[in-house]
Amino acid sequence: MKRQLMILCLLCLVAICSSAQEKYAVKGIANKELNEKQLFLCLLDDGVKTNEVILDSATVKKGKFSFSGMVRMPRIAIIKDMDGKFYPLVLEKGSILLNIEKNERRGTPLNDTLNIAINQMKPTMDSLMRMDEEVRTELQGLKDGGLEKMKNDTAFNAKIMEYGRKAGLHVESLMKYVNDYKNSMVGTYLFLWGSSMFSLDNIEVLMKGASPVFSQSIIVKDIIEMKKLFQQRVEEEMKKNMSKEQLEDRNKKREMDAKIKIGERFPDAKVKDNAGNMKLLSDYVGKGKYVLIDFWASWCGPCRHEMPNVKAAYEKYASKGFEVISISTDRKLKPWRDAIEELGMIWTQLLDVDAAETYGVSYIPTTYLIDPDGTIIEKNLRGEKLEKVLSELFK
DSSP: OOHHHHHHHHHHHHHHHHHEEEEEEEEEOOOOTTTEEEEEEESSSSSSSSSSSSEEEEEOOOOOOOEEEEEEEEEEEEEEEETTTTTEEEEEEEEEEEEEETTTTSSHHHHHHHHHHHHHHHHHHHHHHHHHHHHHHHHHHHOEEEEEEHHOOOHHHHHHHHHHHHHHHHHHHHHHHHHHHTHHHHHHHHHHHHHGGOOHHHHHHHHTTHHHHTOHHHHHHHHHHHHHHHHHHHHHHHHHHOOOOHHHHHHHHHHHHHHSEEEEEOOOHHHEEETTOOGGGGSSSSSSSSSEEEETTTOOHHHHHHHHHHHHHHHHGGGTEEEEEEOOOOOOOOHHHHHHTTTOOSSSSEESHHHHHHHOOOSEEEEEOOOTBEEEEEEEEHHHHHHHHHHHHHH
C-alpha cells in the first residue's frame, strides 16, 4: 500500500512539473551569410543569476532554421550566431516567428509586444551609443595637459556638459519605455537592454509600483545587485584618492542632499534680489503657489539651453498658480543681468548667498518643485518631464 502511495505521489509530482511547462516552437528566417552556420538558442538567466544558458543549436539551411522544446514559461531568450550577434525573443507557448535579417519577432502576444517595444526604444539607444563614442573620442583626443584643459577650457567643458544634458534626456526616454512595459516580461528585457545607462536612482524610480513580474525577476534583481557592488567599488577607489578636505566636502554635500527629501518641507536659505537686498527663500516659497526653484548661471551652457523650456512652462501656467524662482550662482552682475534679458527670463531672479550650499547643489541646472504649502514634490524636472508634471498638476 505504501509503495502504491509513493508511486501515486511521484506521478502527481511529474504532472505538476509538466503542467508548469509549455511547448514552444521557433521558426526563423536568416540572411544568406548565415547559411550552413550554427545558431544557438540561449536563456538569459540560469534560474539564479543573469547567466546565459544554451538550450539548443540549429544549422541554417536555405535561409531557414527552427527550434522547439519545453521550458518553464515565459522566459527571456536570445538566438545568437557564431560572431556573437544576438536577437531577443520571449519563449512562450505557441509558434514564434523570428526574422534575423529584419530583427523582428512575432506570432505570440509577448513577442508581438516585444517587437513594438524594441522598435520604440532602439533609436534612443542608438543615439546614446553614438554620443558615448563621441565623448570617448573627445577625451582620448586630449594631449598633454588634458587635465588642465578639462578644468579651464570653457568651450570644451560646455561641449561635454551639452553631451551630458542630451544623455540625461535620452535616459529619461529610456526610463519611460521601461516604465510603460514594466508589468510584463517585455519590460524586463528593456531594462536589461538599457541597464548600463541607468543609475541606482533611476532604478529606484522604476521599481515604484512595478509588478512582481518585473521587480522579482532574476534578471532585474541581479542587475541591481551588480550595480550596487560596482558603485561600492567606485566609492572605495574615489575615497582612496581624495584628500581630507575633499572627503569632508563630499560628506557635507551628501548630508545636505539627504536633507532635501521629496515629501518634506523646503529648507530656507539666504538669497539676494536684483537690487542687492538680502532675502530668504521663504519670502517667495510656500505662499500658495507651486514654485520651481531653479539653480543656474549665465555661463552654464546646459542651463541656457534648458531656459526656453522653463520660459514656456512659466508662460503657460503662471496664470494658474505657477511661479519660477531662478537662483544664479554668478559672481559678476553684468553677465547675469545680460543673460536674463537675452533669455527673456521674466520671472523672479535672485542671486545665491547660501542657497546652493544649503541645497547641496553640485551641478547646474538643478531644480526643485515646491507645492503651495512649501513641501518638496519633485527634483530635477527638465524639458518634457517638467511639462508632464505641470500638466498633471494643473489639468
